[in-house]
Amino acid sequence: MKIKILAILFFTFYMFGFAQRDRFNYPNFIGENLNGIEKNPDWKILAQSTGDLNMDGLDDAAIILESKDSIQVKECSNCKLIKRKPRVILVLFNQDSKQTVVIQNNEFIARGDEGGMLNYLEPELSIKKGWLNIFYQYTRSHQSYTFEFRNNQMELILAESVGVHSASGDFECDKFDFLKGILTSETGNMSQEKSKKEIFRLDIQPKSLNEFGEMYEWEVIENKYL
Template sequence: MNVLLKMRYLILIFCTCCFQLATAQTFSYPKLATQGKTIGTFVPNNWKAIDTAYGDLNNDGLEDMALVLEYNFPVTERRAYGDSETELIKEFQKPRILAIFFKQKPSNGYQLVLQNNNFILRSEEGGALGEPFKELSIKNNTLNLLFEGGNDWRWKLAYEFKYQHKQWALIKANNTYYNITSGEISDKTYDFIDRRLKQVDGNLFSRNAANIISEEILYFTDLRTLNDFKKPWTWEITKDNFL
């Protein structure tokens, strides 16, 4: 490498480091607009909407809206892993926001009812498969989120939240963990209303012939909500069993 190329390389590294430092020091989550009629009203500068969903969330017959927003630049974040209170890992990635809006009548606009800066997995949190965020949808008056990731061992996480008592309560979830080579699979379905966990262990290639099915009661005090559930993989429901 000649002297000129070395200088260009060093300048590039220096500029990248300065950008990362400046971004980390100046970044803060914006407060989204509380009222508006279009998606553009709720997307701050340097942010973009990467997914949208429409449907009735509060059972009033009107079509509400949910958005996932992503910042245009990576910043340093401290993200919870495992124990959501004590185990924080520093990540350099693009922040995301989940926002939910109720449709208003007669204005035909939207009112912000939730801004969550933590729960949506970032693009770097899916392991070797890359982007883990797969789907945002509204079905049967519930908000549904789907994530996938992993490598040889892969996982799928599905969450179903319902608006009740002015909270977004987690009422159902599914956690699938499987090996793409051996076919070994464990599929757990949670019903937090009935407080039941159904687990299916078997093999992807045996077509359910040798599956082992078990059920157990879930013990917890209150339903988890989007306000106190920091992010996927941070709720230890039973010992060494994270959702």
């Protein structure tokens, strides 16, 4: 069962690795306010959420932008050129009564055609109780990342990866808790009540949103990727 699931996940990671290798001259949004972002003629707001991220009593914001124009991308040396719309994530803190961009990441957000069997992948974005959550719902799996403002940066504190094999019903659920320093991994079958749980120590520093590269390129522990 584990071998099947790992093979599926490896293929997903492999495809993400090729799919996100495009290079693009991204604009620098740092210091831009919300009004300027909304009026940008080349980018549209794909997802947006507001809430107090740094606990100063003022509303901050997180925004995912998608380019209105496509760029040509070659996923491998023998692949044909395809068109893709770049995406970025911005975090805006309330400064002098204006929400201003202080964090920008051009690589981390998956693009619309990177959802496997989905025709279009659109991330969900939310800010609740000071936590920023990015959630992806795939056909038979989901992935989430939760960040908190710690040490003057948006630091990953929780993550969850769930995958289900369509034919067998075998599943694997990985829950990363960087606050407690543990990974809880559960495997089983959707048709059975019993499952197996394992707990691993996370002897690694969590990444900040600034530090994240492409999805699934960070091997947290052996064969466990975020």
